[in-house]
Amino acid sequence: MSRALFLAALVCAAPAQAQTRYFAGIPDLPLPSGFSEVDVAPVFEGQGRLVFAEAIGPGDGLAVRDFYVATLPQLGWSEGVESGAIVFQRGRERLHLFLTREGESRVRLRVQLAVRPAAMDAD
Template sequence: MRTFTSLMGAIALLLLSLGTAQAQGFLSAYEDLPLPPGMTEVTDSGLSFDTPAGRIVEAFARGPLKAGEIIAFYAATLPQLGWTRDSDRQYRRETELLKLDTQAEGRNVVVHFTIAPE
């Protein structure tokens, strides 16, 4: 019984840590699109809805990174998640197209994510 209780406690801690990592490191509107370290989502600024052709998502994130660092992060990360690179700022996965636009805002860079059907 003691082993079972320890195992259940370990599973609970693992699930809590996974939930925390997801809440801090991924877009809320598109749950498997990670954010580079130091970037935070601009909440209540995007949109997400389904169409007959597929879903459309727009989201924004901000942080004290350079645009090149952000683009390099996605070049290294997105292929591991099944995205195919069309260019530095455009990726495809199944029937979806992801576009990344960056804009300087003071000391920060804002990333505009657009995901739409092809």
């Protein structure tokens, strides 16, 4: 067998790597494994920015919460809790995650990202 054919066979036989997917309106917010974005909502912009998104996937809310608690600090977010939501803060950005059980084995994740406007100099 030629080297080229051997290398081609090796590449084809290698297991597929799971590719990280992200929310369309929040390109640096990863989706948990097995989740798909649904109901992509409009982005509101003015003197700040407000983005809403939803995803649905398998599992329970605890696994989704654990995913974000482990992942988001690596992306510069710090965690907090507020009114039943999981909340993360990063600079002028505030991220709210709401989890709702759908049936016995699915979870709906609602996301709200609010970005405060940059401070304006009063000259």
